Amino acid sequence: MAQALIDLIKRQFPSAVLETHSQHGDDTLVLNALAWKSVAEFLFSSPDAAMNMLVDLTVVDYADREPRFEVVAHLLSLSLGHRLRLKARVGNPEGEGAAIASLTEIWASANWAEREAFDMFGVTFIGHPDLRRILMYPEFEGHPLRRDYPADKIQPLIPYLEIPGIEKVAPFGRDEGMSFGRQVHARWAEDPDDPRAN
Amino acid sequence: MGELKRSTQVIEAGEGAAFATTKLESMLAWAQKYSLFMYPFVTACCGMEFMSVSSPRYDFSRFGSEAPRFSPRQSDLLWVVGTITQRQAPILKRIYEQMAEPKWVLAFGTCASCGGFYDNYACVAGVDKIIPCDVYVPGCPPRPEGVLDGLMLLQDKIQSGDRRPSIVKPRHDPAVDQGLGLIDLKRAVKA
Numbered sequence: 001m002a003q004a005l006i007d008l009i010k011r012q013f014p015s016a017v018l019e020t021h022s023q024h025g026d027d028t029l030v031l032n033a034l035a036w037k038s039v040a041e042f043l044f045s046s047p048d049a050a051m052n053m054l055v056d057l058t059v060v061d062y063a064d065r066e067p068r069f070e071v072v073a074h075l076l077s078l079s080l081g082h083r084l085r086l087k088a089r090v091g092n093p094e095g096e097g098a099a100i101a102s103l104t105e106i107w108a109s110a111n112w113a114e115r116e117a118f119d120m121f122g123v124t125f126i127g128h129p130d131l132r133r134i135l136m137y138p139e140f141e142g143h144p145l146r147r148d149y150p151a152d153k154i155q156p157l158i159p160y161l162e163i164p165g166i167e168k169v170a171p172f173g174r175d176e177g178m179s180f181g182r183q184v185h186a187r188w189a190e191d192p193d194d195p196r197a198n
Numbered sequence: 199m200g201e202l203k204r205s206t207q208v209i210e211a212g213e214g215a216a217f218a219t220t221k222l223e224s225m226l227a228w229a230q231k232y233s234l235f236m237y238p239f240v241t242a243c244c245g246m247e248f249m250s251v252s253s254p255r256y257d258f259s260r261f262g263s264e265a266p267r268f269s270p271r272q273s274d275l276l277w278v279v280g281t282i283t284q285r286q287a288p289i290l291k292r293i294y295e296q297m298a299e300p301k302w303v304l305a306f307g308t309c310a311s312c313g314g315f316y317d318n319y320a321c322v323a324g325v326d327k328i329i330p331c332d333v334y335v336p337g338c339p340p341r342p343e344g345v346l347d348g349l350m351l352l353q354d355k356i357q358s359g360d361r362r363p364s365i366v367k368p369r370h371d372p373a374v375d376q377g378l379g380l381i382d383l384k385r386a387v388k389a
Binding site: 087135136137144149152153154155156157158160 | 330
């Protein structure tokens with residue numbers, strides 16, 4: 001079934017399919033980024049594919065590859081019960097020019113998934129109705145899941161307090177805190193004659 | 199009651215009559231520590247543990263912190279329960295600033311105390327980066343006993359007027375102290 005679907009796409013879009021592979025029932029089509037939307041439209045409307053659900057859409061950053069980003073869409077046909085994974089590669093090694101057509105017109109669930117992909121990786125989805133950040137705040141600069149975003153870089157919205165002399169080591173002795181309830185799990189620990197209790 | 203007891207003197211006036219003197223501050227502190235109106239700022243999974251500790255099984259209303267107030271103007275104890283993201287930090291700060299004095303802050307769990315493993319672009323590594331914090335309750339999530347210890351620690355601090363931040367210590371565990379495993383401990387208890 002799945003191979004038949006791949007063959008169908010290959011026949012329909014001979015120049016759009018760059019490579020395919022099938023492993024353990026996961027069928028993947030790597031597409032030319034320019035054919036992204038037309039293939040998706042065909043998969044949605046063709047009765048042989050009937051991909052009526054976009055499960056997820058995300059991006060992978062392969063920092064050492066050209067094109068750098070891989071946009072991945074997972075499709076499911078609820079009526080025919082098969083799945084297909086679409087991939088397309090965009091962007092140069094500097095992370096610029098990463099743009100691909102939006103699938104929001106076909107599957108409404110692409111809306112937020114594409115906003116997240118834009119927020120985290122900076123891939124632009126052309127034709128998206130409302131391409132804003134969805135997780136990070138508007139003041140945030142850069143795209144945090146890109147490989148070249150520094151792992152320890154934070155962008156606080158309000159300045160951090162600087163209070164000298166505050167240490168997070170326990171500052172108090174046995175008499176402070178735990179006014180009662182210093183729980184003892186073994187009876188011998190309270191027995192002064194038992195050598196194990198001190 | 200410790201501080202109140204220490205500062206209270208009962209004076210016999212003869213004929214079976216007596217009167218007591220105390221300090222106004224310790225009287226006020228005594229009243230404050232047993233009438234903590236709490237504002238639960240619950241953002242993450244620690245909220246489940248917070249519900250557990252506020253429900254009848256652990257029941258922290260025994261300590262006078264019974265009434266949750268969902269208006270910061272009416273509360274004196276801010277419970278920060280869960281991870282605080284950079285995006286949420288201004289909201290937390292604003293809530294804190296809206297609370298009327300005197301006010302205290304309790305960081306519930308590792309994320310609120312120091313960020314825990316959320317050492318990343320999105321999260322604040324501890325609420326004390328944003329607002330002053332009185333008591334830290336460690337744990338991921340903390341056990342209800344740890345939360346009760348934290349509440350009692352805060353009450354002690356309110357009574358003594360100590361605003362230095364404190365951490366709830368782990369309870370004394372003789373098995374850990376002596377490097378015994380659980381099986382050894384069970385055997386020891388049986389013997």
